[in-house]
Amino acid sequence: MGGRHEVGQRWSVGELARATGLTVRTLHHYDALGLVSPGERSARGHRRYTAADVRRLYRVRALRQLGLSLPEIAGVLDRTDGEPADLRRLLTAQLGEVRAQVARLARLESQLGELVAQLDAEDVPQPERFLTTLETMSMYERYFTEDQRDRLAERRDALGTEAVDAARAEAGTLIAEAIRHHRAGTPVTDPAVRELAGRWSALGALLGTDGPREQASARRFWDDHREEISQRMPWPADDFVGAVEYLRRARLAVEAG
Template structure:
């Protein structure tokens, strides 16, 4: 403990020396030292000085009050741990996208961060967790295989659009079936999956330029393909 910290504890009434020397210096007794140990122990649990004062002055001998206080503190720590976990996953994702030791291109990095912000706007925290669980279940190889398959579907769809094949054509309907089946692997089952799909469609409709700008195909062509697929989907 530093002298400054002890003086601060004294100023706020958390810990005061019980005795003084003839020269006026603080003298801490065994009882004071025990209180200091308790202050330090509770501080290590993340409690504020105000909370610690309440514990030591009123609830130190009340197990129920102590239990409630520690339960609340544990809840706060759990929430903080979830936030830290999310940030760790986000940073790992950015590092993977960097592709090399030189770090991500600044424009690419900012675009990625912007898209993350968009993603969080349209999906709830629970939905993001479900999507992450499905992605983790696929594994790295599964995700890469899905990306490769999806790129092939995009190229196939663009050819259909540019060749003037009607959305009601069986080729278009077959494409949309395979497209939706592939996307389904990244969404939860049942009603939860329907909600995340709907959120994904809203996100694309509102931010097609930003999202499309991160893809290797021109935004206009991708927007046309998405509209074409929706027509084929409605055609059955």
């Protein structure tokens, strides 16, 4: 509205809609909710918006752009003159939600990047392998809470790509060694196996999967899907399943002393 409002100027709903770019329907909706209502009537009884109403409308639009709902905005406008702390609390909560959304988008970006890299690494992309990766991601999300996934993603981000790749390589090495010991029938109390179990635990601590809740979630995931998971590994399925269970027994033996 040109940024200038004369104290005595008044606007009809149509004039205000044209000046602000809002629809008449939106202004009527704001009126019905008690957010912004025409403050005066003309001599003929027509409702008119005042400069104070327009300033309130600007506040509504500003808060709406910050992602607040209309009921939240109504509460803010009703209280902030006397309680500015209310607005700060509400905006702080909104900031937390926005940051959580950013984190979720960052995880999605990482997942998509991995899938694209997987396809790029193959001369002839294999749709079956690609869809298998998507299926694994979907199963994973059913067993780990959003909070757990957030913490694991934060840990991966803190480590960086090179460290995560090194950790994956180390996991492959540990599985291969566990397969060798398992095939040979080495007792889980053997010093070499105890050292192997210690390295496995240290890897979990590095990646943030060593917490009781994370271990319980991972265990449920493994118990329900060990066959599908083992089919996707570079080792024979029986060897892989045996190695994972062997490492678990070795860790329990180390914890038991």
